[in-house]
Amino acid sequence: MQKEVLKEPTYVEELLTLFRSNLGKEELLEKISDYHESDIADAMEQMTPEERKKLYPLLGEEYIAEILSYTEDAAEYLQEINLENAARVISEMDSDDAVDVLENLDADTKTRIVDLLDDDAEKDVKLILSYEDDEIGSKMTTNFIVIGKNLNIRQATHELIRQAGENDNISTIYVVDENEQYYGAIDLKDLIVARDYQDLDNLISTSYPYVGAHEKISECIERLKDYAEDSIPVLSEEGKILGVITAYDIVEAVDEEMGEDYAKLAGLTAEEDLEETTFQSMKKRLPWLIILLFLGMVVSSVVGIFETVVAVIPIVMCFQSLILDMAGNVGTQSLAVTIRVLMDENLNRKDKFGLILKEMRIGFANGLFLGIMAFVFIGLYVCFIKGNALSYSFLISGCVGVSLMLAMVISSLVGTTIPLLFHKIKVDPAVASGPLITTVNDLVAVVTYYGLVWLFMIELLKI
Amino acid sequence: MQKEVLKEPTYVEELLTLFRSNLGKEELLEKISDYHESDIADAMEQMTPEERKKLYPLLGEEYIAEILSYTEDAAEYLQEINLENAARVISEMDSDDAVDVLENLDADTKTRIVDLLDDDAEKDVKLILSYEDDEIGSKMTTNFIVIGKNLNIRQATHELIRQAGENDNISTIYVVDENEQYYGAIDLKDLIVARDYQDLDNLISTSYPYVGAHEKISECIERLKDYAEDSIPVLSEEGKILGVITAYDIVEAVDEEMGEDYAKLAGLTAEEDLEETTFQSMKKRLPWLIILLFLGMVVSSVVGIFETVVAVIPIVMCFQSLILDMAGNVGTQSLAVTIRVLMDENLNRKDKFGLILKEMRIGFANGLFLGIMAFVFIGLYVCFIKGNALSYSFLISGCVGVSLMLAMVISSLVGTTIPLLFHKIKVDPAVASGPLITTVNDLVAVVTYYGLVWLFMIELLKI
Numbered sequence: 023m024q025k026e027v028l029k030e031p032t033y034v035e036e037l038l039t040l041f042r043s044n045l046g047k048e049e050l051l052e053k054i055s056d057y058h059e060s061d062i063a064d065a066m067e068q069m070t071p072e073e074r075k076k077l078y079p080l081l082g083e084e085y086i087a088e089i090l091s092y093t094e095d096a097a098e099y100l101q102e103i104n105l106e107n108a109a110r111v112i113s114e115m116d117s118d119d120a121v122d123v124l125e126n127l128d129a130d131t132k133t134r135i136v137d138l139l140d141d142d143a144e145k146d147v148k149l150i151l152s153y154e155d156d157e158i159g160s161k162m163t164t165n166f167i168v169i170g171k172n173l174n175i176r177q178a179t180h181e182l183i184r185q186a187g188e189n190d191n192i193s194t195i196y197v198v199d200e201n202e203q204y205y206g207a208i209d210l211k212d213l214i215v216a217r218d219y220q221d222l223d224n225l226i227s228t229s230y231p232y233v234g235a236h237e238k239i240s241e242c243i244e245r246l247k248d249y250a251e252d253s254i255p256v257l258s259e260e261g262k263i264l265g266v267i268t269a270y271d272i273v274e275a276v277d278e279e280m281g282e283d284y285a286k287l288a289g290l291t292a293e294e295d296l297e298e299t300t301f302q303s304m305k306k307r308l309p310w311l312i313i314l315l316f317l318g319m320v321v322s323s324v325v326g327i328f329e330t331v332v333a334v335i336p337i338v339m340c341f342q343s344l345i346l347d348m349a350g351n352v353g354t355q356s357l358a359v360t361i362r363v364l365m366d367e368n369l370n371r372k373d374k375f376g377l378i379l380k381e382m383r384i385g386f387a388n389g390l391f392l393g394i395m396a397f398v399f400i401g402l403y404v405c406f407i408k409g410n411a412l413s414y415s416f417l418i419s420g421c422v423g424v425s426l427m428l429a430m431v432i433s434s435l436v437g438t439t440i441p442l443l444f445h446k447i448k449v450d451p452a453v454a455s456g457p458l459i460t461t462v463n464d465l466v467a468v469v470t471y472y473g474l475v476w477l478f479m480i481e482l483l484k485i
Numbered sequence: 486m487q488k489e490v491l492k493e494p495t496y497v498e499e500l501l502t503l504f505r506s507n508l509g510k511e512e513l514l515e516k517i518s519d520y521h522e523s524d525i526a527d528a529m530e531q532m533t534p535e536e537r538k539k540l541y542p543l544l545g546e547e548y549i550a551e552i553l554s555y556t557e558d559a560a561e562y563l564q565e566i567n568l569e570n571a572a573r574v575i576s577e578m579d580s581d582d583a584v585d586v587l588e589n590l591d592a593d594t595k596t597r598i599v600d601l602l603d604d605d606a607e608k609d610v611k612l613i614l615s616y617e618d619d620e621i622g623s624k625m626t627t628n629f630i631v632i633g634k635n636l637n638i639r640q641a642t643h644e645l646i647r648q649a650g651e652n653d654n655i656s657t658i659y660v661v662d663e664n665e666q667y668y669g670a671i672d673l674k675d676l677i678v679a680r681d682y683q684d685l686d687n688l689i690s691t692s693y694p695y696v697g698a699h700e701k702i703s704e705c706i707e708r709l710k711d712y713a714e715d716s717i718p719v720l721s722e723e724g725k726i727l728g729v730i731t732a733y734d735i736v737e738a739v740d741e742e743m744g745e746d747y748a749k750l751a752g753l754t755a756e757e758d759l760e761e762t763t764f765q766s767m768k769k770r771l772p773w774l775i776i777l778l779f780l781g782m783v784v785s786s787v788v789g790i791f792e793t794v795v796a797v798i799p800i801v802m803c804f805q806s807l808i809l810d811m812a813g814n815v816g817t818q819s820l821a822v823t824i825r826v827l828m829d830e831n832l833n834r835k836d837k838f839g840l841i842l843k844e845m846r847i848g849f850a851n852g853l854f855l856g857i858m859a860f861v862f863i864g865l866y867v868c869f870i871k872g873n874a875l876s877y878s879f880l881i882s883g884c885v886g887v888s889l890m891l892a893m894v895i896s897s898l899v900g901t902t903i904p905l906l907f908h909k910i911k912v913d914p915a916v917a918s919g920p921l922i923t924t925v926n927d928l929v930a931v932v933t934y935y936g937l938v939w940l941f942m943i944e945l946l947k948i
Contacts, residue, residue: 028697028722036692056669057692060712092711186674193656193673193715206519210656210673211649229499229520234491247740248555249523250733252656252715259491269732270713273739277710280743281825287750288821289814300846307818308851314814315855318807319862326803326871333799340789343927344781346806350813351752351777351923355770358751362744383763388771392778399782408789460814464806 033057037065041073047080063093071102078103087114090123097126105131109138117146118163118271124151149264158242159235161275162256162265165189168196171205171226175216182213193252196263197226203261206230232257235264243275244365283365286452287358289314310457317461324465328472331480337404338475341422342468348392349429349467353459356381356437361452364445378438385434389427397423417479425471432470433463496520500528504536510543526556534565541566550577553586560589568594572601580609581626581734587614612727621705622698624738625719625728628652631659634668634689638679645676656715659726660689666724669693695720698727706738707828746828749915750821752777773920780924787928791935794943800867801938804885805931811855812892812930816922819844819900824915827908841901848897852890860886880942888934895933896926 040053054062066074066089078086090096090111100108100123112120112135120143124132136144146164153159167185169178178195186192195208207230208222216225232255233242246254246267253266278293285293289310325342332339363369363377401419404410410418437459441451503516517525529537529552541549553559553574563571563586575583575598583606587595599607609627616622630648632641641658649655658671670693671685679688695718696705709717709730716729741756748756752773788805795802826832826840864882867873873881900922904914 028720028724030697031692031694033692033694056690058690058694058712058714061692061694092713183678186678190672190674192677209653211653214655215646215649227519227521229494229496229524231494231496231521231524234493247736248527249521250555250736251521252732257491261491269715269736273710273713273732273736276736276740277743280740280747284743284747284750284825285821287747288817290818290821293825300843300850303822303843303847304850307815307847308854311811311814311851311855312858314810315807315858316862318810319866321810322803322807322863323866323870325806326800329799329803332795332802336792336796337789339795339802339805340785340792342802342805343788343809343931344778344785346809347777347781347784347813347923347927348774350810351774352770354751355753358748358753359766362747362756380763380766384766384770387763387767388774391771392774395775395778399779400785403782403786407786460810464810468806 033061034064034068037062038068041065041069041077050080051085059089060092062089066099067093067095074099075102078107083107083110084114087111091115091119096123100127100135101131105134106138109135110140112147113140113143115143116163116165117143117150117265118161120147121150121160153235156238156240157235158233158237158239158256158267159264161239161271162235162267163191163271164265166191166194166196166253166255166263166266168198168263171197171199171223173222175213175218175220175222175225178208178213178222182210191253191266191268194266196255196266198263204232204255204257204263207255230255233267234259239275240279243272243279246272247276279365283361283452286450287354287361287456289456313457314460317457318464321461321464321468325468325472328468328476331472331476334480335418335475337408337410338418338421338472341400341418342471344396345422345425345429345467345471346464348426349433349463350460352385352388352430353433353437353463356385356434357441357456357459360438360441364441364451374442378435378442381434381438382431385431386427389430392430393423393427396426417483418475421471421474421478425467425474428470429463429467432466433459436462436466496524497527497531500525501531504528504532504540513543514548522552523555525552529562530556530558537562538565541570546570546573547577550574554578554582559586563590563598564594568597569601572598573603575610576603576606578606579626579628580606580613580728581624583610584613584623616698619701619703620698621696621700621702621719621730622727624702624734625698625730626654626734627728629654629657629659629716629718629726629729631661631726634660634662634686636685638676638681638683638685638688641671641676641685645673654716654729654731657693657729659718659729661726667695667718667720667726670718693718696730697722702738703742706735706742709735710739742828746824746915749913750817750824750919752919776920777923780920781927784924784927784931788931788935791931791939794935794939797943798881798938800871800873801881801884801935804863804881805934807859808885808888808892808930808934809927811889812896812926813923815848815851815893816896816900816926819848819897820904820919820922823901823904827904827914837905841898841905844897844901845894848894849890852893855893856886856890859889880946881938884934884937884941888930888937891933892926892930895929896922899925899929 037054037057040050045053081089090099100111103111112123115123124135124147127135136147139147150160150162167182167189169181173181182192182195193210195210195213197205197208199205206226206228208225212225231249233246235256235258251269253268255263256265256267258264281293289307291306291309359381360377369377397416397419400422401416404418405412405415440459444451500517500520503513508516544552553562563574566574575586578586587598587610590598599610602610613623613625630645630652632644636644645655645658656673658673658676660668660671662668669689669691671688675688694712696709698719698721714732716731718726719728719730721727744756752770754769754772822844823840832840860879860882863885864879867881868875868878903922907914
């Protein structure tokens with residue numbers, strides 16, 4: 023047996039060759055059926071609109087619908103087809119994918135296509151559109167299998183096979199009672215290995231997890247992640263199954279939630295992408311910057327109080343940026359840790375207190391370490407490079423070192439306490455904490471540093 | 486039909502009541518079989534070790550194994566059981582979960598348990614442990630269904646049912662050829678709806694995606710996400726199937742990757758959690774802080790050059806923190822956007838150039854806006870609160886405004902270019918960019934600001 027080395031798949035290139043080869047419809051479909059729709063979508067991205075227009079009739083609406091759910095350019099492609107066919111494609115798509123595509127179309131095309139959708143698709147699309155973007159209902163798909171609770175194993179299997187043609191989320195089969203109320207769920211594997219004489223009821227998990235359609239995504243995403251299921255049912259207020267959230271929806275939601283937190287930590291109001299206009303991006307960045315400008319003016323006026331200190335000992339101003347930067351970074355570290363902890367776990371009062379203490383302990387330990395380093399290195403710098411007396415130099419670097427340590431402890435405290443407080447009063451800590459923490463830490467650092475220099479060097483030692 | 490309102494499930498409470506009710510083994514198992522293992526794991530978390538110890542014999546090793554894969558405290562619980570039983574539990578777990586649990590045990594217990602594992606489990610566990618943490622092989626599970634390519638539909642279905650008892654990732658069935666080489670995949674749905682007379686070969690996607698066991702997680706995670714599949718096969722260099730990556734593994738990997746990027750943006754070397762010791766957390770935070778301390782000293786010595794400017798016009802030092810903070814924030818915004826774009830897309834030279842131009846455009850637009858605001862408000866402040874002449878006040882605020890604008894444009898440029906450069910030379914831009922960008926931006930802002938004041942107010946106007 024020859025030993026070969028694993029190659030990266032070149033499916034997209036292979037598909038492009040197939041699409042450009044003038045094969046007949048049958049033969050082409052036969053060949054591309056071996057490929058994944060995601061790869062087909064990637065290949066289509068590399069084709070010209072003219073090439074794609076020749077391809078659409080060969081693929082047919084159902085296949086196009088499947089492929090388009092794997093690309094972000096679906097709206098663009100649909101404008102290459104006539105409106106009736108576009109509506110037929112969207113009717114064939116999973117309802118959540120259909121909604122995604124519709125929302126990328128201009129308002130006019132969207133309305134006209136919705137009017138042309140088949141009844142089922144229109145109902146599903148309107149249902150999903152009726153939920154807010156932050157509600158779980160807006161993420162669900164209506165592609166799932168549901169059976170009545172009074173079937174026997176053979177009937178259930180038959181029903182599964184019948185519905186599997188239309189709905190391909192088959193790994194969990196949902197069960198409703200006589201009143202169409204959600205009753206439970208069956209793991210497909212259990213149904214497959216079941217014997218005909220078994221009772222279907224024994225296969226049903228009646229306490230299978232579910233989620234309410236109006237629940238906030240940010241509030242239930244951790245729970246959904248923990249279940250690690252291929253799908254979780256979404257129920258109406260009356261306990262009817264409206265749709266399901268698939269594992270893939272959860273991947274997307276986790277990605278979005280974390281992306282938002284990441285963006286907020288960086289001082290953006292929302293995540294950005296490459297396709298946005300400059301104006302859209304500006305709008306996401308300006309709010310935080312404006313707030314910071316005004317808070318920065320507050321810091322400036324506090325620095326102004328210490329003008330006299332700088333007038334007497336100008337060299338101290340050199341180290342202001344150092345202390346402020348360090349305080350800012352320590353505060354950001356504590357903020358980031360606290361926000362992640364708040365997102366992942368339910369903290370009781372004792373946990374919170376423990377977290378604050380731990381952050382302060384880390385701030386103190388790191389501050390002590392860096393304070394001593396600053397004391398030594400800055401002292402040497404002021405003495406030998408700037409040419410000052412030894413005692414004077416280490417008096418200055420001592421003030422820098424002590425301020426650095428104090429500022430780091432206080433920044434850790436502030437960086438932990440402020441997000442905890444915001445979380446308590448139900449304000450998103452990731453948004454609100456950033457500017458406030460920067461400002462508070464700047465103020466603390468400035469007051470500590472110049473205050474210390476003033477107290478020691480001017481008031482006590484009269485230098 | 487009565488209308489009821491959807492309630493949050495109280496499964497964990499119900500389970501606690503069941504566990505504490507002294508039911509017989511049969512009855513208890515019958516009742517809890519309706520619940521999800523994740524809820525059972527949550528209930529166990531709320532029980533005392535004594536309560537749990539009474540529960541284990543009732544559940545049996547196989548059930549315990551299933552439950553423990555849903556909790557992070559699995560290692561702790563295993564120490565409440567004797568070593569032989571613990572080994573039996575781990576033998577029953579999915580291989581990737583087993584590895585997770587083993588890695589949370591102390592080295593001694595780990596070795597002793599690995600020795601006691603059954604042969605299959607030991608082989609799988611050792612295989613997964615043989616991959617680096619950042620390789621996809623370390624995330625895979627060996628729980629999957631595989632059949633030969635020469636079976637007919639009936640044989641394939643029979644084989645599926647036989648293997649489904651052991652392996653529950655059944656939604657994709659993998660196919661190997663005569664040499665046990667990976668040949669393709671069958672969607673379970675297609676097998677279920679297939680008729681006996683059909684040819685199995687028609688159901689097989691021979692160009693189904695795969696991933697190499699040694700591929701870096703960070704490099705293939707976007708690709709895996711795009712396929713949106715319940716499982717993707719992991720192949721050896723020789724093209725044999727070693728395991729699969731499930732949708733849930735992808736959720737976890739996305740969560741981790743983003744968590745790492747988030748942590749790095751905040752100046753942590755890795756993500757932290759509540760359970761770490763102070764020392765562990767210190768180690769994650771100190772590296773960045775030490776680098777920053779030294780880079781900060783560089784900035785300090787540059788500020789030192791402008792001591793004379795401050796000696797002549799002390800009020801200008803008040804606004805140093807403002808300009809540095811703003812430049813820092815703008816740089817972080819650009820950095821965050823660039824890192825996300827680099828993670829999500831493959832950029833060509835033109836895209837990169839476009840991104841830099843766009844960031845500079847945003848920096849200029851925001852800078853112009855904020856510069857004008859700073860000019861007006863700081864001018865008024867210096868004039869009326871600080872009591873300076875009108876022209877002198879607006880000369881100073883003019884310097885602040887212009888420096889702010891220039892600093893913001895340059896910070897955008899730096900915040901975009903540096904991560905792109907690091908990405909190009911294959912250094913993780915999220916780690917390396919932070920401190921460098923802060924420092925470069927500080928330097929630029931300081932030189933622009935004090936340079937401008939010196940040039941205009943001291944050299945030209947001789948104030």
